[in-house]
Amino acid sequence: MESILLAIDPRDPLWIAIAFACGYLVTLIGLPPLVGFLIAGFLLNFAGAESGVFLNVTADLGVTLLLFTIGLKLNFRSLALPQIWGVATIHMSLVTLMMTAAVLLLAGFGLPLVSNIDSRTALIIGFALSFSSTVFAVKSLDQTGALTSCYGNTAIGVLIMQDIAAVAFLAATAGKLPSFWALGLLALIPLRHLIYRVLERTGHGELLVLFGIVVALGGADLFELVNLKGDLGALILGMLLAGHPKASELAKALLSFKELFLVGFFLSVGMTAPPGWNELLIALIFIAILPIKTALYFGLFAAFKLRASTSWRSSLTLANYSEFGLIVGTVAVASGWLPKDWMAVFAILLSLSFIGASPIVANGERLYNKWRPRFKRMERKTRLPAEEDLDIGKVDVLIFGMGRVGSAVYDSVVKDHPGLVLGVEGDTQKVGHHQQLGRNVARGDATNPDFWIRAPGLVEQLQWVILTLPNHSANLAVVERLREIGFKGHIASTSKFPEEQAELEKLGVEFAFNIYAEAGKGFADDLRQRFDLA
Numbered sequence: 355m356e357s358i359l360l361a362i363d364p365r366d367p368l369w370i371a372i373a374f375a376c377g378y379l380v381t382l383i384g385l386p387p388l389v390g391f392l393i394a395g396f397l398l399n400f401a402g403a404e405s406g407v408f409l410n411v412t413a414d415l416g417v418t419l420l421l422f423t424i425g426l427k428l429n430f431r432s433l434a435l436p437q438i439w440g441v442a443t444i445h446m447s448l449v450t451l452m453m454t455a456a457v458l459l460l461a462g463f464g465l466p467l468v469s470n471i472d473s474r475t476a477l478i479i480g481f482a483l484s485f486s487s488t489v490f491a492v493k494s495l496d497q498t499g500a501l502t503s504c505y506g507n508t509a510i511g512v513l514i515m516q517d518i519a520a521v522a523f524l525a526a527t528a529g530k531l532p533s534f535w536a537l538g539l540l541a542l543i544p545l546r547h548l549i550y551r552v553l554e555r556t557g558h559g560e561l562l563v564l565f566g567i568v569v570a571l572g573g574a575d576l577f578e579l580v581n582l583k584g585d586l587g588a589l590i591l592g593m594l595l596a597g598h599p600k601a602s603e604l605a606k607a608l609l610s611f612k613e614l615f616l617v618g619f620f621l622s623v624g625m626t627a628p629p630g631w632n633e634l635l636i637a638l639i640f641i642a643i644l645p646i647k648t649a650l651y652f653g654l655f656a657a658f659k660l661r662a663s664t665s666w667r668s669s670l671t672l673a674n675y676s677e678f679g680l681i682v683g684t685v686a687v688a689s690g691w692l693p694k695d696w697m698a699v700f701a702i703l704l705s706l707s708f709i710g711a712s713p714i715v716a717n718g719e720r721l722y723n724k725w726r727p728r729f730k731r732m733e734r735k736t737r738l739p740a741e742e743d744l745d746i747g748k749v750d751v752l753i754f755g756m757g758r759v760g761s762a763v764y765d766s767v768v769k770d771h772p773g774l775v776l777g778v779e780g781d782t783q784k785v786g787h788h789q790q791l792g793r794n795v796a797r798g799d800a801t802n803p804d805f806w807i808r809a810p811g812l813v814e815q816l817q818w819v820i821l822t823l824p825n826h827s828a829n830l831a832v833v834e835r836l837r838e839i840g841f842k843g844h845i846a847s848t849s850k851f852p853e854e855q856a857e858l859e860k861l862g863v864e865f866a867f868n869i870y871a872e873a874g875k876g877f878a879d880d881l882r883q884r885f886d887l888a
Contacts (some may be wrong), residue, residue, distance in 0.1 A: 366408045369398060373621050388493055388620050389712055392705040395624015403625060409618045415571075416615030417489065417677075418588045419608055421517075422570035424492055424510060425592020426605045432511050437658040437738065441508075442515035445654055446484045449647050454480030456643060466632040467695055475691045478682060481523065482700070483640060484647075485676035488513045489619065490708055494671055494715055500828070503780040503799040504741065505667040508660065512672065517586060520678050536580035539590075546594040553600055558607075562600075566608045569595070623677065624705060629698040637702040640675075644707060648673040653732065661741045662729035663722060663804040670718045674707040675700075719801075719831065723838075744796055744809040750774040751818045754800035754832055756788055759848055759869060760822035764793060767820075778805075801831040806839055813841055821847035821863075826854045833861045 376397070377390035433439060457476040461468045471479075491509055500506040549569065556565045570588045577587025595601050629637075648669050655665035679700040686692040714721070722729065737743070750771050753760050756779040768775045777795040779785050788795035798805050800823060806813055819836060821829045829847050836845060846865040849855040858866040 365403070369394075369403065369409065369621060370617065372398065373617055377617075388490070388616075389709050391617055391620035392624045392708060395621045396629070396705065397624075398621070399625045399629070409622050409625075412615045412618030413622045414619075416612060416617070416619045418574050418585060419567070419570055419612040419615060420489060420492060421585050422566070422573070422588040422592040423605045423608055423612060424488070424514075425589045425594075426596050426601045427510075427592075432507060433514060435511065437508060437655065437660060438511035439515055440658055441651070441654045442512045442519075445512070445650055446481075446516065446519060448650055449484035450477070450480045452480070452646070453483040453640075453643070456480075456640070460636070460639065465636070467636055467693065467699065471692075475686065478686055478691065479696075482679040482682035483675060483703075485516050485520070485678045486513060486672040487674045487676045487704070487708070488517065489616065489677055490674050490711065491671045493616075500667075500780075500799070500801065500825075503802075504660075504797075505664045505671065505799070505802075506780075508655070508664065509668045509671040512668075514589070516676070516678075517583075517589065520583070520681070523682070532582050533580040536582055539577070539580065539582075542590070542594060549595065550598050553595065553598055553604070558603065562604060563607050563611070566604050567611070570608075619677075623680065623701055629702050630695070633695055633698040633702055636699050637706060640703055641706050641710065644673065644675070644710075652729075656732040656734065659734045659736055659738050659741075661737070661802075661804050662726070662733050663802050664741060664799075665732075666722050666729060667718060667802070670711070670715050673714065674711045675703050677704060679704060719835075741808070744798070744812075746776055746794075746796060746809055746812065748774060749776045749812060749815060751776070751820065752812070752816055753777045753820045753822060755779065755821065755823040756784060756793075756795055757822065757824060760820075761788070761793075763820055763822060768793075801828050801835070806835075813839055816841070816843050818844045818846065821845070823848075826850070826857075829858065830861065833858065833863060837862065 373391045373394040375390075376394040377387035380390035380393070381387055454473075454476045457468055457471060457479050458473065461471050461476070488510075491513055495503075495506045495509070553565060556562045569591050573587040573591030574584035575587070577590075578584040595604070651669035651672050652665050655668055656662065660668070680697065683692065683697045683700045687694050687697060751767050751774060753764050753767070753775065756764065756777040760777060760779075764775060764777050773794075775794060777788060777793055778798045778800060779788065779795055780797065780799050782797055785795050785797045798808065800821070813836075819832075819841065821832055823829050823832070826849065829849075833845060833847065844865075845863045846867065847858050847863050848867050848869050849858055850869060852868065855866040855868050
């Protein structure tokens with residue numbers, strides 16, 4: 355029997371090894387690995403390498419699983435919020451017009467690649483450049499543990515509206531409309547109960563992972579059969595499962611596969627087309643326009659009554675160009691509207707926007723604190739329900755993160771401090787669940803600098819702040835914020851690895867609890883006591 359390795363191009367392992375090396379090197383200077391993967395793609399492109407079937411397939415799988423896992427954490431009702439559909443619609447319209455005007459202006463100067471572009475093609479380019487990257491946004495939010503935060507939900511909601519617009523565009527440019535049988539997709543809504551039952555019986559191991567892959571790829575294929583974008587199908591199937599109790603577990607189970615396959619996506623982006631000086635010049639001009647695109651996001655979010663800090667964070671998450679530009683480029687080149695060189699422009703533009711946005715996102719809090727007075731002037735006096743001021747009364751103990759660990763801590767601490775414990779959770783559904791169980795829980799983003807403004811006088815009365823957030827970076831951000839505002843009480847935090855524990859203690863955390871090590875120790879101590887009683 356022939357080895358399965360024979361189906362893989364012998365060069366593919368080398369490309370992946372180069373991606374690993376570049377990803378590792380950029381992490382040493384504080385950039386996310388995806389920047390290294392893009393750089394690896396460009397280096398391979400310069401060396402004359404081309405992405406093969408293996409990388410293209412993994413890239414498609416990565417994006418499909420990415421959108422499926424996004425859907426698992428969302429619901430349809432969130433898209434009906436004015437700050438979602440209103441901002442997305444107005445922003446896309448304004449930026450499309452702005453970018454179209456920029457292309458026509460460059461064409462008037464006779465610059466290479468744009469000198470012969472007509473108004474219709476300029477409009478298509480402008481439309482493509484109005485989008486922001488779903489891949490970059492989700493990666494950034496994943497790394498900070500902010501996917502369910504107010505600004506995370508807002509940014510992802512805007513991106514979903516953009517994806518819907520992308521589907522409409524691709525259907526129009528393909529010269530075909532969704533099939534009549536697309537109406538049959540409405541049957542997925544009642545059929546989700548059947549899918550729920552299957553999910554409940556998949557356990558917690560390999561069957562759960564396989565179930566997620568089958569549903570994600572099956573949803574994509576189902577939508578393709580009726581002339582709809584397959585990625586949208588994966589997203590919708592994920593959203594249909596979002597209300598199931600195991601949705602979060604399913605997303606975590608697919609995490610490693612999604613991360614692995616996305617390496618292929620970033621490599622293939624860098625290897626799309628050989629860049630030259632003309633392509634680089636055009637890309638740099640549009641990179642210079644990116645701050646205006648980001649400022650429009652901020653202004654619109656503020657106009658729709660988001661707090662300045664939430665508007666700033668949402669805008670930074672969206673401060674990039676989208677991989678959708680590559681899709682539009684493919685359509686335009688195939689239709690003869692653009693020369694193939696524009697594929698390199700879109701690839702460079704996407705990569706540079708990722709590289710430029712990464713350090714800005716990483717230093718977003720410092721920049722916000724520096725310019726905070728200016729940002730606050732743009733806030734509206736009225737607040738959205740998720741960002742209103744908190745009237746919480748007397749509180750001695752504050753617990754950030756009300757997952758399984760946070761809930762257990764709350765139930766234990768409240769016995770000794772009845773009525774004096776407050777849990778803070780970013781997920782609206784979880785907040786409602788805890789409140790139904792009688793727990794004192796408020797919605798809030800622990801890493802948001804304005805959280806303490808929402809609860810005036812809270813920091814002065816607190817004795818303990820306990821951090822049980824699922825992401826180490828988020829825990830660190832809260833500790834740093836507490837020190838900046840002069841918190842004098844005690845801080846405890848969970849951690850997963852010894853190096854995380856050491857990092858927290860270095861910042862002054864009195865009790866850094868390693869949940870893996872301490873869980874094992876607690877089990878051993880309890881078991882020893884039971885042996886003694888036997």
